[in-house]
Amino acid sequence: MSKNPDLLLPGVPAGRFDRRRLLRGAAVVGAAGVLGACSGGDDEEAAGAASPAAVAAAGGASTEPGETVRIGFSAPGADHGWQAAISQNAQEAAGQYEDVELILTEGNSTNEAQIAQLRTIIGEDLDALVILPYEGQALTDIALEFMEQGITVVNLDRVFADERAYRTLILGDNYGMGLSAGNYIGRELGDAGGPVAEITGIASLELTAQRSQGFRDALEGYPNVEIVAQEEALFTVDSGLTAAQNLLQAQGELAAIWNHDDDQGIGVEQAIRQSGRTDEFFLVGGAGSRQVMEKIRDGDLYRATVLYPPTMAASAVSLARLIAQSRKMGDLAEAEVPKSITLYSSTVTQDNVDQFIELAFDS
Amino acid sequence: MTTQDAPIADASGRPADEPGSGPTRAGGRFDRLRSIRIAGLGAVFVLFVIAGAVLAPERFLTLNNLYNILLQASVIGIVTIGLTFVILGGGIDLSVGSLVALAGVVAAAPFAQDGGVLAMVAIALAVGALAGLVNGALIAYGRVVAFITTLAMLTTARGLAIRVTDSRPFIISEDAFNTLGTDRLLGVPIPVYFFLAVAVLGWVLLNRTTFGRRTVAIGGNAEASRLAGIDVKRHTMLLYVLSGVLSGLAAVLISAQLTTGSASVGIGYELDAIAAVIIGGASLSGGRGTVVGSVLGILTLTVLANIFALLLIPSDVRQIVQGVIIVVAVLLQGRSRSS
Missing domain, CATH: 3.40.50.2300 (Response regulator)
Structure with missing residues (x-):
């Protein structure tokens, strides 16, 4: 980009x-x-x-x-x-x-x-x-x-x-974060598409709504990609853990997850690792921490993150x-x-x- | 339900002539009501489980989801059991969530990691105990209201946690420590065993020891307990130490799950734990409450959250429904008390 x-x-x-x-x-x-x-x-x-x-x-x-x-x-x-x-x-x-x-x-x-x-x-x-x-x-x-x-x-x-x-x-x-994340995921999944999920920040904040809206709007351009779930975390690591645990339990199949915030992402990532489903889908972050960027570089679970x-x-x-x-x-x-x-x-x-x-x- | 006078016994069901049982003379009646309440809560819990099984048949009734629920309940459940003792003793501890963060980050600090897993666990428990001691001493001997003392500790401990980490979470590279949160034994996540052990020990402590009976007695009537020869101040202080130690243990388990010591964990734990204790049938004014009720309380809240998540119910609706359920649970208990 x-x-x-x-x-x-x-x-x-x-x-x-x-x-x-x-x-x-x-x-x-x-x-x-x-x-x-x-x-x-x-x-x-x-x-x-x-x-x-x-x-x-x-x-x-x-x-x-x-x-x-x-x-x-x-x-x-x-x-x-x-x-x-x-x-x-x-x-x-x-x-x-x-x-x-x-x-x-x-x-x-x-x-x-x-x-x-x-x-x-x-x-x-x-x-x-x-x-x-x-x-x-x-x-x-x-x-x-x-x-x-x-x-x-x-x-x-x-x-x-x-x-x-x-x-x-x-x-x-914030809207642009959602757009960037959505467009990235849409392009990566290509024509095959697939079910994707979103782990948001605090749902009552306007910025969270803006990010989600951007994500939604971007993915409208990719008809085969469907947002199947949205789980709220609270920008903290333990809330990220719980949200991802719930999400993974609820969803049998996922092609990608966008997590709004790399901080809560520490917990999100642990939940995914502990579920053993690391090969099933890829993760896109939000914010851009060094940890996440290192994982992107190493080609780990994370494939991208969008900055703010x-x-x-x-x-x-x-x-x-x-x-x-x-x-x-x-x-x-x-x-x-x-x-x-x-x-x-x-x-x-x-x-x-x-x-x-x-x-x-x-x- | 019956309200007839029962043989005089304290809330633990022991005869009234045991030490510390004086102030709870009507214990037999409480005992019976307590059983009814727990049965009622158990019924509500089973109802939720059935609802989950009906509404999300493929996802809810799986072994994996059972472990998921138990794992999610473990950390907050351990905190809840500590808080149960404090509330039984007529107090409140708002600092539990912050203590989880503080104990977690200190235990995950580089110097602690150098000491290995045992040192890390010991440090987490010690930090919790020490903070609990400060709470308890201020409340029991300094005569500061528990709400204020632990509210102050809530902010202080959180601030200290941020200071300790300098707001960068500590990555825990001590694998033996992380195992406590990430591994499974016989398929069951290890934190669940800790939760189970704490619940059992908590039940024994409350129902089969002098400590437990004194806790109930003090919560029921502190002055009478003092006249009966109980060192109320010392005992009160110990309750906060207990709560602090259990927060320290919760800190171990959440940090191990996250393989990270973060100053941001545990926010709002106090509210969830208080809700669970109250749903479990405890009285915020002390003297009434059970370990079984509190465990059921936290399991109920966790199952509810799990069902919401499986059904993809939006978070705003979840919050509304959860609030309603807490109020309804308490209202129902008010009814059982007065009938």
Whole structure:
């Protein structure tokens, strides 16, 4: 598959990142708020950074030092992998620029806490704010306040309810993950087709619905491939184990399984191995952990995984810098940074895994 | 059903003149009701099994699925038995799921793996025991409410687990350890044997030892138990240690199944375990509950989940139905108590 479209983004670091795990929160009773923390958080293993090519291509005007800008950064608490990778990406990106001063805030686990924290930095003479809101809707008003004060807001991953609340929006592509996974499976199974199953993340999250929809839409193009089952896991390893055990018990014949998340995939894979059905079908992951990529390279049970990279935070810092410096973006013809960017969900297979594996998270 | 006064005996069915039996004088009646409740729950369980056999004939009634169900019930079942003792003693332990994660990751840490399988198991049990001791000491001697103490432990232990792993799961390369979760003996997954052993030992502990009778007595009336000469504080503390140790054992079995020590395991175990204990006929206010009931409770929930999965029922419907079933089970028990 093709490379990320953020090829033109400047200064995305190619380092490796600690991979934090998704935890569906420590709150005792289900914790609605915790679910919020998961939205977008299920892909913690997505590639740690843009490809080296991106960094090389990023040269030129965009990376030349400009006037020093102060960029605030606010995101939910790093209690799981994707979140941790998000703030790490932001910091590493900022560290690459001598003209960026990043003002980090502590992670928050509620809307209210994030709003309160944003109030403490709103008066700090910021030029820009990169924000991954706990919930887009709830943080819209405070983002509007930043914009009204002339502070450029770059909205990350969870979108605000009002377009006036951000200057630029950067999103991952959950629907695209499903499309990529579906198209890959459809092509692999070819005309023969066969029954396929899906192990989703938390079903109540919109992102899960988007991924499933993409998967469904892609497979409509392959009439002989039928989705026969959908089992929910909760982004955790033990939930992946249980979901796959149930799925395997329910399904006599399978040609392929798409598991939405490589983290829960640890459990999914164990269940498949313990069932002894490793030769029956192949597995496609979601996110792109190093472990999974190694298995793809070795031609193991996994044949592919589809990415959802937290490098979007690095890109967001880069864009915030350019906007604050009133500069244009890399090789784009436009005089200003675009209003929205949606990342591409690459499909990593044995053929291209070497291109991605150096950038994957250790897990 | 009968409510007539029965000969005075404690909840274990022993004569009332044994130590620790004072506060449960109406035990004979409880005993009978308890049997009825368990029979009722057993009937519900059998009903589910029949439903599964009818609705998914080819997939449900297979040996493989039986093992599947038992395997899935094993880890949470062991936790449930520990929680049964805590709830019987009038307490609550919300930290069990987090303790499974903490014990699991410490046992899977590289230093532990260097020590081999025995060290790993010992470490998991010790971590569980230690955390349980902290819970118990705070509750019994520090007089902090159990709900709050174990809620605090729930977050603390989870945080510690994340810290220990630095959020990267530990891959367990000690095969002897992984065998405990992945292998089978006579066709039956090894965790099932552990579950069975814990259930039997739990039953003996509750019904055939002073420890068990004291647990029921304290849960029924702590003050009377104290006046009867029971060291209520020490005993309460031990209940949390027991719960912690069993969480540690559950941690061994789930980590071995996953061949991974992950800080994200065990989320929500406390809710499943509490539901199972309550479905099993226990009272959240203490003094009432059985090991058999709790085991049936967890098996019922697991069979239900299994049937849902086999029938491809969407997860939202599963959640609704499961909630309804829990309430219905408790309502039915309320009826049997008052009739």
